[in-house]
Amino acid sequence: MQNEPDLRLEEMVLNMGPQHPSAHGVLRLVLHLDGEMIVSVDPSIGYLHRGFEKLAENRTYLQFFSMLSRLDYLAGFFMEWTYVRCIEGLMEIGPPPRAEYLRVIAGELNRIISHHMAIGDYLLNLGAVTPVLWTFRDREDVLDLLEMLTGQRMMYNYARVGGVRYDLPDGFEEQCRKFLRRFPVMIDEYEQLITGNEIFLARSLGMGVITAEQALDYGLSGPNLRASGVAMDLRRHDPYSAYPELDFDIPTGASGDSFDRYKCRIEELRQSVRIIEQALDALPGGPVNMRIPPMLRPPAGAIYRAVETGRGEWGNYLVSDGSLRPYRLKMRDSCFVALSTMPKILPGHNIADVVGIAGSLDLIMGAVDR
Amino acid sequence: MSWGLSFVIHLIAALVIGLAVPALSALVFPFAVRRLSGFMSDRLGPNRVGPAGFFQPIADFLKLLLKEDVAPLKADRRLFRLAPAIAFITPVLAVSVIPFSKGFTIANLNVGLVFIVAFSSFTVLGILLAGWASHNKYSLLGGLRSVAQMVSYEIPMILNIIIIAMLVGSLSLNDVVGAQGKIWFIAVQPLAFLVFIVAGMAELNRTPFDLPEAESELVAGYLTEYSGMRFGFFYGLVEWGNASIWALTGATLFLGGWRGPFAGNPGWLILKVLVLAFAVIWFFATFPRLQVDQLMNFAWKVLIPLSLVNLGVTGLLIILLPNSFLPPVAAFSWASVITIILLMGPVLRKALLRKRLKLNPGTELGTSQS
Amino acid sequence: MHFSTPIFYLVSALVIIPAVLMVAMRNLIYSAIAMIACFIGVAAVFVTLNAELLAASQLLIYVGAISILILFAIMLTRRRSGAICLFFHRQSWAALPAGAALAVVLGIVLGSARFSAGSAPKNPSTANLASLLFNQYAFPFELASLVLLVAIVGAVLLAMRERRS
Secondary structure (H helix, E strand, O other): OOOOOOOOOOOEEEEEOOOOOOOOOOOEEEEEEEOOEEEEEEEEOOOOOOOHHHHHHOOOOOOOHHHHOOOOOOOOHHHHHHHHHHHHHHHOOOOOHHHHHHHHHHHHHHHHHHHHHHHHHHHHHOOOOHHHHHHHHHHHHHHHHHHHHHOOOOOOOOEEOOEEOOOOOOOHHHHHHHHHHHHHHHHHHHHHHHOOOHHHHHHHOOOOOOOHHHHHHHOOOOHHHHHOOOOOOHHHHOOOOOHHHOOOOOEEOOOOOHHHHHHHHHHHHHHHHHHHHHHHHOOOOOOOOOOOOOOOOOOOEEEEEEEEEOOEEEEEEEEEOOOOOEEEEEEEOHHHHHHHOHHHHOOOOEHHHHHHHHHHHOOOHHHHHO | OOHHHHHHHHHHHHHHHHHHHHHHHHHHHHHHHHHHHHHHOOOOOOOOOOHHHOOHHHHHHHHHHHOOOOOOOOOOHHHHHHHHHHHHHHHHHHHHHOOOEOOEOOOOOOOHHHHHHHHHHHHHHHHHHHHHHOOOHHHHHHHHHHHHHHHHHHHHHHHHHHHHHHHHOOOOHHHHHHHOOOOOHHHHOHHHHHHHHHHHHHHOOOOOOOHHHOHHHHOOHHHOOOOHHHHHHHHHHHHHHHHHHHHHHHHHHHOOOOOOOOOOOHHHHHHHHHHHHHHHHHHHHHOOOOOHHHHHHHHHHHHHHHHHHHHHHHHHHHHHOOOOOHHHHHHHHHHHHHHHHHHHHHHHHHHHHHHHHHHOOOOOOOOEEO | OOOHHHHHHHHHHHHHHHHHHHHHOOOHHHHHHHHHHHHHHHHHHHHHOOOHHHHHHHHHHHHHHHHHHHHHHHHHHOOOOOOOOOOOOOOHHHHHHHHHHHHHHHHHHHHHOOOOOOOOOOOOOHHHHHHHHHHHOHHHHHHHHHHHHHHHHHHHHHHHHHHHO
């Protein structure tokens, strides 16, 4: 190497993660660098693998419940929701309407905290310290609401086959409405701080562009897909729960760069506020749960159900052989897809953009590794 | 008094004040940063140790002193230990040419301005050696980045110091303060002041130019392998010592130094230093960080041409109107500042959008709703 | 003995010892650091001669720019392992006549110069220096800047060609 006549700098291999301040948990990226420019990226995953799919096969349907919110630990209710939808689909039962609305409320609150983390963490990756603290301030309010509703701040265990665990507690509605009144002002505040900032624009416009074709080829979903201009949202296109009765827009971007992904999430925060308001207004009476047999044995069969989470499509493929335990549970995760686009979109960017683009893709390793 | 005796007295005075200024700034500034940026990001900041948390930095220093001083196995131990000391030379020596009040300058050099700039090279050297000696890729990258950045931004810094020197007609800092009896130079040369602030942020590795220690990318840059008091040396004494040198220089060059209403005394100088330090903290709480190529482009394509034009026009006006050059210089400088402030945002945005359009034709800023 | 005499010896030691170390050190980085120490010593010599502007320029240009550049180059090109043996290098046979020639030139210059101890002006004015530089020596000054400009253009050209290939 030392006597190489060529003056060209040798390629440098930088192992970013799994222990790295912005590794989003334990993401490991092996970067090949030419100077500070990325030549190729090799994401290496599996550091948070806990064998969920196998564990599901060794537990009864209900025993597996408490593990679900540990997958995407920032918005755990979506996992529970998908799983109960699968079981309900196999059993061909539907929860009472009040339970559907409560699920929507819990889900949209989860979407808000998920986007809070996404936006705050993205900006933290870009080196701004204040946005993450602001989003955490408001996230705390949502967590309080979720704690009132479910008894837990993160690991909710709220969904039940055939309904939800608790009805609305006293005072939840007032506190929720108070939050919904205040929150749009806070979103405007984020936008004042972040969206117009020239440095932020310089760091996000045209960075990590995923075109609509690429996004569809890879199978992206959620805000990452909508930022590329594809207005696909399972809440609209595969309507489930109470969503058909609720009115909301699907924000889309145009160019599929980091800025659009950020902007889509900001707009979705506003839409979530709208949805929760409508859900609270239209909340029907009645029970929130139904009697189901304590030893749950869904009839044999296979089913796929997906839910639009804050990060995209979370799908479960559940195969039942009619016994107490799932025969097979396959989980489909959108972060894994988003992660797999990185080798395609990162080359040509700067090292600094690795964390920026990773932040804008909103990866969560708990869901990727399972 | 013989030459030798006065030499010894000056040496002692220089050492005492030179050590006191970085030490005091290492106590005051971290506290101010935490509390003020805490206030800006809507949280408390440390408030437990002493009144309003004022003794927190002391507690931190005690902790750092008690921590084990670890050097990586493969590090070059001698250089690893030497580097913080070399970097510390800058703040210690540079204080000695600052006029603290009428007739109170440790070393009243007639080329004080050049010395301040010259001393800053020691920090560059220390950082470079720290990055190399740590035997860590992040450290090396951080060190190289930091040096490239400091060397680049030293040029606009020096150009703007030259502008002030031309207005005064002397390189002595005492003359600079003396010339600001009627009007501070911030009113005469706001353009130079702005460039001085921006270049200073970059020289000090402060947000939005804090790339060398970009936590989200390079872990902690050249500081990665440092621990205990050597880390404290770099982080506290060197960085904040340099920050106060920068603020002292800025206050002397643009804000009238120790001059103020009633009687000119060091109190005014300290007040102005605190005002400038507040700006540093404000930037820290507001901005994301630039990217390394944007950083270099900004220095070489924006700041240096701007400073050169400013230098040329100011020099021309001084030659053309040797007796009354201050009003036209002020008029030119104010006009350019206002133009820049009005045009910068739109021009930058347009350039960024054009870049994005080139990447992905047919896209516009913003989101559409379906 | 005047008080400044020991200081003169101190400063001279600060120049000479690092200079020797620089040649003798086996590690290239250490050599560079010794060289920087030597530059600082030269700046100190200027200070004792009351030439503060020269001292500051010495620090600014040699410590702040040139040695940083050299360190940069060493760090980017060399592996840290493998101390490089500088004594008895293969090139030493060529270095001998070159060194001898340099010694002869320096000897002639030193022999022909007239040193007048203690004649350093108390406060050489920066303005005097400037007027000398920009009037009497304007041509060499501009020539030097031209050389630097050519060097910059050449460096950019090399970098560009490398990128294209």
